[in-house]
Amino acid sequence: MNIKKLGRYALPYMIWLLALVGLPLIVMFFMTFFDTNGFDFSSFSFTLVQWKSLFIESNLNVFKVSLTYAFYTTLIAFALGYPIAYILAKSPFSNKLVILVLIIVPMWSNSLLRSTALANILSENNIVDDILSNFGLSFVWNIKGTGLAVILGLVLTYLPFMILPVYTVLDKMDPFLLEASADLGNNPTRTFLRVTFPMSLKGVMTGVIMVFLPSFSGFAIQNIMSGGRIIFIGDLINDSFTNWNYNFGSLLSMVVIMFIFGSIFLVNKFDKEGETLL
Amino acid sequence: MIQVTKGFLRKITLFFRRPLPAKIIHVSIGVLKYVFFAFVVFLLYLPILIIAVQSFNDSRNFYDFTFFSLRWYEELFSGISLANPSELGSAIQTTLLIAFTSTIISTIFGTLFSIGIHSMSKKSRQKMMFLNQVPILNADIVTGVSLMLIFRLIWLAIPQIIGYPSLLLAHVFFSLPYVVLSVLPKLSELDENLYDAALDLGCKPFRGMTKVIIPAISSGIFTGMLIAFTMSIDDFVISFFTTGPGINTVATYIYSSAQRMNPASYSYNTLLSTIVVVILVLFSIISSVRKKMSMSKNSIHKNIKKGAVYR
Numbered sequence: 001m002n003i004k005k006l007g008r009y010a011l012p013y014m015i016w017l018l019a020l021v022g023l024p025l026i027v028m029f030f031m032t033f034f035d036t037n038g039f040d041f042s043s044f045s046f047t048l049v050q051w052k053s054l055f056i057e058s059n060l061n062v063f064k065v066s067l068t069y070a071f072y073t074t075l076i077a078f079a080l081g082y083p084i085a086y087i088l089a090k091s092p093f094s095n096k097l098v099i100l101v102l103i104i105v106p107m108w109s110n111s112l113l114r115s116t117a118l119a120n121i122l123s124e125n126n127i128v129d130d131i132l133s134n135f136g137l138s139f140v141w142n143i144k145g146t147g148l149a150v151i152l153g154l155v156l157t158y159l160p161f162m163i164l165p166v167y168t169v170l171d172k173m174d175p176f177l178l179e180a181s182a183d184l185g186n187n188p189t190r191t192f193l194r195v196t197f198p199m200s201l202k203g204v205m206t207g208v209i210m211v212f213l214p215s216f217s218g219f220a221i222q223n224i225m226s227g228g229r230i231i232f233i234g235d236l237i238n239d240s241f242t243n244w245n246y247n248f249g250s251l252l253s254m255v256v257i258m259f260i261f262g263s264i265f266l267v268n269k270f271d272k273e274g275e276t277l278l
Numbered sequence: 279m280i281q282v283t284k285g286f287l288r289k290i291t292l293f294f295r296r297p298l299p300a301k302i303i304h305v306s307i308g309v310l311k312y313v314f315f316a317f318v319v320f321l322l323y324l325p326i327l328i329i330a331v332q333s334f335n336d337s338r339n340f341y342d343f344t345f346f347s348l349r350w351y352e353e354l355f356s357g358i359s360l361a362n363p364s365e366l367g368s369a370i371q372t373t374l375l376i377a378f379t380s381t382i383i384s385t386i387f388g389t390l391f392s393i394g395i396h397s398m399s400k401k402s403r404q405k406m407m408f409l410n411q412v413p414i415l416n417a418d419i420v421t422g423v424s425l426m427l428i429f430r431l432i433w434l435a436i437p438q439i440i441g442y443p444s445l446l447l448a449h450v451f452f453s454l455p456y457v458v459l460s461v462l463p464k465l466s467e468l469d470e471n472l473y474d475a476a477l478d479l480g481c482k483p484f485r486g487m488t489k490v491i492i493p494a495i496s497s498g499i500f501t502g503m504l505i506a507f508t509m510s511i512d513d514f515v516i517s518f519f520t521t522g523p524g525i526n527t528v529a530t531y532i533y534s535s536a537q538r539m540n541p542a543s544y545s546y547n548t549l550l551s552t553i554v555v556v557i558l559v560l561f562s563i564i565s566s567v568r569k570k571m572s573m574s575k576n577s578i579h580k581n582i583k584k585g586a587v588y589r
Contacts, residue, residue, distance in 0.1 A: 010394025024424030125341035217417035
């Protein structure tokens with residue numbers, strides 16, 4: 001087969017990925033042991049002060065907060081996203097493109113602007129209330145700055161990332177399997193629990209990770225929704241790097257990377273070809 | 279026809295024979311399903327609707343709808359002018375420039391790379407797929423910080439790297455894996471004998487690739503291109519860390535300007551969403567028409583194979 005000789009085209013990509021994924025890891029790892037000012041190596045010494053400050057209570061608390069918010073966001077996104085994906089996949093309306101358009105279009109508008117708009121509706125003086133007041137109505141749900149607002153903002157931003165992979169898996173599933181399960185005497189609930197859901201786990205896994213990781217490590221949407229009142233791990237990383245403290249920033253990034261490699265390992269276990277990642 | 283009506287009647291009689299609670303549950307689940315669906319889609323679109331409303335608001339204040347005006351659209355278009363762009367205008371120019379160039383680069387290279395990956399042995403292919411997933415699953419902030427560190431290191435030797443080049447390289451970096459992921463499945467559907475045949479007929483390997491392989495996987499390339507463009511235009515965190523001083527994309531402009539943000543951003547966003555919806559709807563109509571046409575073509579081919587003669 002002549003096509004096998006084309007394997008050399010992948011070599012530059014391997015070098016590119018190793019250079020831009022692997023090299024930063026090594027750099028970050030070394031940075032955690034020093035106290036440089038940015039990349040200014042004129043005066044620096046070996047120190048473990050970064051590692052010690054990782055375990056002080058306020059920083060551990062930030063980790064706890066980030067994990068909690070990411071957990072609830074993922075849970076709610078799953079509870080909303082799975083049924084939506086299921087309804088879409090089972091709907092008689094089979095024009096896939098229109099469905100994808102419906103879910104993808106929100107991703108095209110800037111997520112920061114969307115959060116700003118959402119934060120506006122959730123504050124006391126909001127535009128919806130202003131328009132409704134012309135008709136003698138009112139809409140006030142003043143939760144801006146609370147944790148609930150943050151979770152709402154995160155869920156609405158990352159929900160499509162939960163819906164799409166689950167939908168991809170459910171749509172590809174062989175309908176004869178369901179018939180076979182019914183023929184073997186399972187009622188629809190049992191069929192769902194024993195056939196459909198286990199087979200969709202691949203998509204669920206990808207969806208969970210695609211929602212969990214950005215809501216765990218992000219900072220922009222969280223900042224807009226909480227008004228800066230709640231501090232997340234993303235804030236810490238961002239602050240460290242903007243204040244030229246590359247060392248502590250690197251250490252925090254390494255912690256996030258631990259979670260990421262765990263999730264990549266999980267995805268690889270469920271979905272070897274990465275077909276649900278699109 | 280009679281059988282259909284009979285079946286239908288049986289369904290109706292069965293339905294009425296069921297006890298009342300079961301009936302109510304059956305109907306209400308059907309209705310609830312669509313109510314739920316509509317509610318979630320409404321929630322997804324709510325912020326976009328609010329942005330659209332604000333873009334027509336004459337007031338600068340988000341909490342105060344004074345009256346309908348196109349003021350911010352005028353400001354948007356006057357700001358984009360090449361000669362004297364506003365802060366937002368130059369951010370829009372940067373965003374579009376980076377989105378187009380990074381899409382073109384990552385589509386070309388992503389296609390070549392996936393042909394390469396496809397041709398590897400199974401074991402090394404799986405290793406490559408693992409590496410390829412890293413940028414997709416990686417948290418944006420980690421990708422941003424990693425790339426920033428690398429660019430800062432290169433900056434020590436080549437100071438020009440920070441700015442447009444670093445921004446472009448970063449966008450290519452996170453777009454490439456999506457192109458690879460959408461092209462690879464199409465490659466596994468490809469009949470490899472066609473490529474062999476092309477070489478036997480005297481094609482050089484590269485010509486054989488452009489003439490045989492690429493046309494066969496064009497739909498995957500197109501999907502990859504679309505996703506790459508989407509990712510590039512929507513990105514905030516990675517651009518935030520890899521851009522140079524004074525160079526903003528729309529997202530970093532919005533983040534850094536916060537309270538004094540130009541409301542024309544809302545107009546930009548509304549325009550962009552509208553254009554995307556129109557393009558995608560047109561595209562889906564065209565593709566469904568094409569499908570119908572190719573289906574009728576296929577039936578002609580089948581008839582020819584069967585031996586039917588067309589004069």
